[in-house]
Amino acid sequence: MTRVVVVGSGIAGLSAALEAHAAGADATVLTKGEADASNTRFAQGGIAAVTAPDDSLASHIDDTLVAGGGHADPDAVRALVTEGPAAIAALERRGVVFDRAADGRRMLGREGAHARARILHAGGDATGAEIQRGLLAECRARGVEIREHAFVSDVLLERGRAVGVRVLTGDGGASDLAADAVVLAAGGAGRVYARTTNPDIATGDGIALALRAGAAVSDMEFVQFHPTVLGCADGGEGDAFLVSEAVRGEGAVLIDDAGTRFVLDAHPDGELAPRDVVARAIARAMARQGGRPVRLDATALGAERLARRFPTIDRAVRERGLDWAADPIPVSPAAHYLMGGVVTDLDGRTSVPCLFAAGETARTGVHGANRLASNSLLEGAVFGARAGRAAAAGPDARAAARAERDGAGRVPIDAVPAPRAEEQFSRAALQELMWSAAGLSRDAASLERAARVIAGWRADLPSPRSVGAHEDRNLLDVAAEIVRAALARPASLGAHWRSDDAPAAARRPEPLLEAAA
Numbered sequence: 001m002t003r004v005v006v007v008g009s010g011i012a013g014l015s016a017a018l019e020a021h022a023a024g025a026d027a028t029v030l031t032k033g034e035a036d037a038s039n040t041r042f043a044q045g046g047i048a049a050v051t052a053p054d055d056s057l058a059s060h061i062d063d064t065l066v067a068g069g070g071h072a073d074p075d076a077v078r079a080l081v082t083e084g085p086a087a088i089a090a091l092e093r094r095g096v097v098f099d100r101a102a103d104g105r106r107m108l109g110r111e112g113a114h115a116r117a118r119i120l121h122a123g124g125d126a127t128g129a130e131i132q133r134g135l136l137a138e139c140r141a142r143g144v145e146i147r148e149h150a151f152v153s154d155v156l157l158e159r160g161r162a163v164g165v166r167v168l169t170g171d172g173g174a175s176d177l178a179a180d181a182v183v184l185a186a187g188g189a190g191r192v193y194a195r196t197t198n199p200d201i202a203t204g205d206g207i208a209l210a211l212r213a214g215a216a217v218s219d220m221e222f223v224q225f226h227p228t229v230l231g232c233a234d235g236g237e238g239d240a241f242l243v244s245e246a247v248r249g250e251g252a253v254l255i256d257d258a259g260t261r262f263v264l265d266a267h268p269d270g271e272l273a274p275r276d277v278v279a280r281a282i283a284r285a286m287a288r289q290g291g292r293p294v295r296l297d298a299t300a301l302g303a304e305r306l307a308r309r310f311p312t313i314d315r316a317v318r319e320r321g322l323d324w325a326a327d328p329i330p331v332s333p334a335a336h337y338l339m340g341g342v343v344t345d346l347d348g349r350t351s352v353p354c355l356f357a358a359g360e361t362a363r364t365g366v367h368g369a370n371r372l373a374s375n376s377l378l379e380g381a382v383f384g385a386r387a388g389r390a391a392a393a394g395p396d397a398r399a400a401a402r403a404e405r406d407g408a409g410r411v412p413i414d415a416v417p418a419p420r421a422e423e424q425f426s427r428a429a430l431q432e433l434m435w436s437a438a439g440l441s442r443d444a445a446s447l448e449r450a451a452r453v454i455a456g457w458r459a460d461l462p463s464p465r466s467v468g469a470h471e472d473r474n475l476l477d478v479a480a481e482i483v484r485a486a487l488a489r490p491a492s493l494g495a496h497w498r499s500d501d502a503p504a505a506a507r508r509p510e511p512l513l514e515a516a517a
Helices: 011-022 057-067 074-082 084-093 127-142 205-212 245-249 275-288 303-309 311-319 375-393 397-406 427-437 444-460 467-488 502-507
Strands: 003-007 026-030 145-147 152-158 161-168 174-178 181-184 223-230 253-255 294-297 329-338 341-343 355-357
Touching: 003 011, 003 161, 003 205, 003 375, 011 026, 011 127, 011 181, 011 375, 057 074, 074 084, 074 375, 084 127, 084 375, 127 145, 127 375, 152 174, 152 205, 161 181, 181 205, 181 375, 205 341, 205 355, 205 467, 223 245, 223 275, 253 275, 275 294, 275 329, 303 311, 355 375, 427 444, 427 467, 444 467
Parallel strands: 003 026, 003 181, 026 145, 181 355
Antiparallel strands: 152 161, 161 174, 223 329, 253 294, 294 329
């Protein structure tokens, strides 16, 4: 029997494990925290898919390609969208309950850059938590083993192929777990930034594991900043709370100190423009008003509708002493999602045989330079399932060769000469450096300094012995790749905005915020 080890317990990892199990493999899920500790659990807005009679696959494909800035892989987008309805049906078969109207029809919301209302949601704004609950329950019912508090420090290699993983033990040691295939689905790397919507676990573990195993990565410069986050303006990362794009989809608007809907000056779709456009418009408005956050005005929706449609957000807003039914609430951008990652084919195969990747860890090509809202959960469901089936089937040398070719040209992270550190490393120092040098706006001078500092930190970092130290190493490895990719792309594209790109500067009349957005 093929043994598949899945690293990560979000929608991509659990979908991979369930599909591998259904294909006859022995599937084990490893997660470094509790089983429900994942980015998936915190997803609010919903999952995009074509399920309504007035919608079409062609429309969803077009919206995804347009939002991606022309950088998305059309074949990957086609696979994502065409398999989306079946992925939704599979989630429902596995116990996930989406919100429905009194007549039984699914309730659908609309979000930025979507031409139609196609966002399925659960519990109003608790979609991710419901998906996490349903998939975990299904794994347990099917006998899929889930090991909690199992931190994976390295992928084991034998003659160039993945043969298992090394897992830290509670006494500070490590044990090796053999596998015929390894699926990396450990989420993203939001914690590389000082301000992020991601939970503490998002330290880039899956991407760093793949890098150290020699896998190709790509598109690491494309980091999406969510436009509307509570708390970030005050600098407290623990207080940052995402206010879903679905709120704007229901009719909320963004205003500056003067009460002007400023996003309309940046894009005719206003608050429902692609996320990179809205985030930069907010940053410019904040710069004009001394760094103060802009306001999200949802007062027209009324207290009863806000509480019913967005119960999680409503509770969080009120816990912060704000009444968003009566007054606009302060919001500002924060790091949210990494569009790049480990290069895979459409079945999750990386350039390392028997090593797979799915979800935010992977670079499937579906998001291009800017992810379309609510396509992330769909990617996890569709490509997580594909990776699970492929992992259970065994290696495919031709697919691995294609993935390696797609990611060709990457310089191994340890091949770059490393100077001594200019300043002492701390996770907070790295996060502030990345926010100021590789955040919403980048330029060559800031990126080159960040590259030097990070290289010095990596050279001086002692061998990790604790989970936290391993996470620090992973964050540094991923940060180095983000900065290198941003330096290598001098022109602005999607979420990657170079202030020293002359055409971009001509389109941007005022500076974006830097360290204090």
